[in-house]
Amino acid sequence: MEVIDDGVRIRVPGEKLRSILAALSLSVGRSVSRDELIDELWGEEPPNSAKNSLHGHIARLRRVLVAHGGKATLRNVIQTSPTGYILDLPEENIDASRLFQLVFRADATSASSPQEAVDLLNEAVSLWCGPALIDAGNGMICQVAYTQLEEVRLGAYERLFDLRLRLEHPRAVIPGLDQLHARYPLHERFCEQLITALYLAGRQADALNTYHRTREYLSQHLGLQPGNGLRDTFQDILRQAPHLTKQY
Structure with a gap:
């Protein structure tokens, strides 16, 4: 997985962060529920702290985008919805959608x-x-x-x-x-x-x-x-x- 912003390549460390970003990218512009993301990260046996852990991973992912991309506005790319999270980007910015x-x-x-x-x-x-x-x-x-x-x-x-x-x-x-x-x-x-x-x-x-x-x-x-x-x-x-x- 690779993220590029204005020619700057942003490395996303950690499989779980990449899993979250991939799941959001595959439904770009639409909300992915917390339950769907928990299933994606932990399968059928999520820990009791799964919801809090997911919230922490989202916060870390936002920090990574800002720190590696050098723009505070990059944290807004991942929006919180009533049921989950949304990757707020045009579809053409995602290679899978472009394909x-x-x-x-x-x-x-x-x-x-x-x-x-x-x-x-x-x-x-x-x-x-x-x-x-x-x-x-x-x-x-x-x-x-x-x-x-x-x-x-x-x-x-x-x-x-x-x-x-x-x-x-x-x-x-x-x-x-x-x-x-x-x-x-x-x-x-x-x-x-x-x-x-x-x-x-x-x-x-x-x-x-x-x-x-x-x-x-x-x-x-x-x-x-x-x-x-x-x-x-x-x-x-x-x-x-x-x-x-x-x-x-």
Whole structure:
């Protein structure tokens, strides 16, 4: 987790402080109840002093923002509500919110302005600097958010490379797809896109070999065969289906 104010990076020490800030950031502008925050910090077995401890953590978090950011007004970023606490910032100041907004805008413009959609998706995936919320504890809010954010990220990459395959020469997108497929070997859509790019670049043998390696990997690690989408693309490549070149 990272906080930046006017170019100044603010380190938030302590997992519990980061957990609180993460939970508030994921509901930016809306109140997160004290009970939700207590569950996030201590799970099903909170201490008897949980409410007082939460109040103390909030006070410490405000002090950290002021001390490390050098502005007394930063304490007002965390507001107290009748039921809990609110992170009082615009949504666009939170990377997670920006990610959703950028992907939504890309989807809305992909048909009419594919290059604009590519730019938006590139901006979306560039927000990532590692696994989301990895240092913000194991509370349910952060765990659910991690899963959701990872799904949106992978979906953004899928959309991005679909568009790039339509706009660029297939050879240009092969390195990026190769890296994604190596990093996520169980994510079949990346393999499907990669073998399509290889085929369109005149590398049919490499496309078929990539498919067979993926099929073996899925069988060994999951005991499964490739899904319909990947199998259909493989068959299209085998028979050199005309629609592949027309589609891209």
